Amino acid sequence: xxxxxxxxxxxxxxxxxxxxxxxxxxxxxxxxxxxxxxxxxxxxxxxxxxxxxxxxxxxxxxxxxxxxxxxxxxxxxxxxxxxxxxxxxxxxxxxxxxxxxxxxxxxxxxxxxxxxxxxxxxxxxxxxxxxxxxxxxxxxxxxxxxxxxxxxxxxxxxxxxxxxxxxxxxxxxxxxxxxxxxxxxxxxxxxxxxxxxxxxxxxxxxxxxxxxxxxxxxxxxxxxxxxxxxxxxxxxxxxxxxxxxxxxxxxxxxxxxxxxxxxxxxxxxxxxxxxxxxxxxxxxxxxxxxxxxxxxxxxxxxxxxxxxxxxxxxxxxxxxxxxxxxxxx
Numbered sequence: 001x002x003x004x005x006x007x008x009x010x011x012x013x014x015x016x017x018x019x020x021x022x023x024x025x026x027x028x029x030x031x032x033x034x035x036x037x038x039x040x041x042x043x044x045x046x047x048x049x050x051x052x053x054x055x056x057x058x059x060x061x062x063x064x065x066x067x068x069x070x071x072x073x074x075x076x077x078x079x080x081x082x083x084x085x086x087x088x089x090x091x092x093x094x095x096x097x098x099x100x101x102x103x104x105x106x107x108x109x110x111x112x113x114x115x116x117x118x119x120x121x122x123x124x125x126x127x128x129x130x131x132x133x134x135x136x137x138x139x140x141x142x143x144x145x146x147x148x149x150x151x152x153x154x155x156x157x158x159x160x161x162x163x164x165x166x167x168x169x170x171x172x173x174x175x176x177x178x179x180x181x182x183x184x185x186x187x188x189x190x191x192x193x194x195x196x197x198x199x200x201x202x203x204x205x206x207x208x209x210x211x212x213x214x215x216x217x218x219x220x221x222x223x224x225x226x227x228x229x230x231x232x233x234x235x236x237x238x239x240x241x242x243x244x245x246x247x248x249x250x251x252x253x254x255x256x257x258x259x260x261x262x263x264x265x266x267x268x269x270x271x272x273x274x275x276x277x278x279x280x281x282x283x284x285x286x287x288x289x290x291x292x293x294x295x296x297x298x299x300x301x302x303x304x305x306x307x308x309x310x311x312x313x314x315x316x317x318x319x320x321x322x323x324x325x326x327x328x329x
């Protein structure tokens with residue numbers, strides 16, 4: 001998920017303006033330029049507005065054009081290609097989902113996961129290809145100096161940690177892992193992997209290398225991924241978790257895609273289960289978490305709130321690039 005929660009109530013033009021100003025600027029010059037152009041382009045906006053509302057996301061349009069081989073070097077070329085190839089772009093948007101499987105978010109999850117009774121049984125909601133189900137297989141570098149995990153891992157995650165972050169000496173011990181998604185992606189399927197690569201923004205070569213390394217890790221031991229409704233599927237997976245392991249359900253940038261009724265239902269499901277619940281969502285997605293924040297979330301950048309069992313513990317960057325600790329879980 002790359003759109004702030006508030007964006008779901010915006011019209012398409014506002015959504016693209018917001019994406020350009022708050023999300024892409026400073027992170028991808030290419031995407032900042034393209035989405036700024038879309039926001040003032042009546043013809044392209046009219047085509048986007050014919051899509052179902054959840055399919056009008058900037059990230060989905062941009063990834064679809066790249067997946068199909070379209071140009072992203074300059075708005076005029078992007079616009080012309082997207083309009084000329086709109087039937088193919090539309091079909092890809094309708095078929096695919098914004099499933100940014102960002103392993104970098106594990107750097108924000110690590111302090112919370114490592115602080116739980118070990119070993120862990122992990123269940124990820126909105127797992128995409130399941131790349132965040134391997135926090136024990138990655139190497140972490142905080143503030144350029146604190147190193148955690150094996151030097152031989154093909155994935156090194158870097159994070160700017162602020163505050164009294166309880167960094168562990170070693171990654172957590174994971175003995176079982178499973179994921180839920182409406183459309184699980186297979187790390188052994190080249191087209192699925194190519195879609196994941198298309199969701200990584202231009203200029204972000206490090207993120208692309210992390211993704212490719214995480215695909216290598218997951219392909220060596222593919223995760224258990226189930227297709228289905230998250231409320232029903234999470235109960236089924238929790239029932240499969242091995243005895244003696246601490247069950248943990250987690251998700252990042254997922255619940256904003258649900259209606260408020262669906263989010264409330266999931267909240268009630270988690271409150272009724274004997275499992276820890278770690279959420280990492282944009283501010284405002286979970287009202288029970290938002291209400292417990294001691295201070296407002298900065299408005300000048302997209303900020304996620306990391307919470308353990310509905311209690312905020314940190315503010316985080318949407319791709320795991322920074323972590324600001326608030327209090328212990």
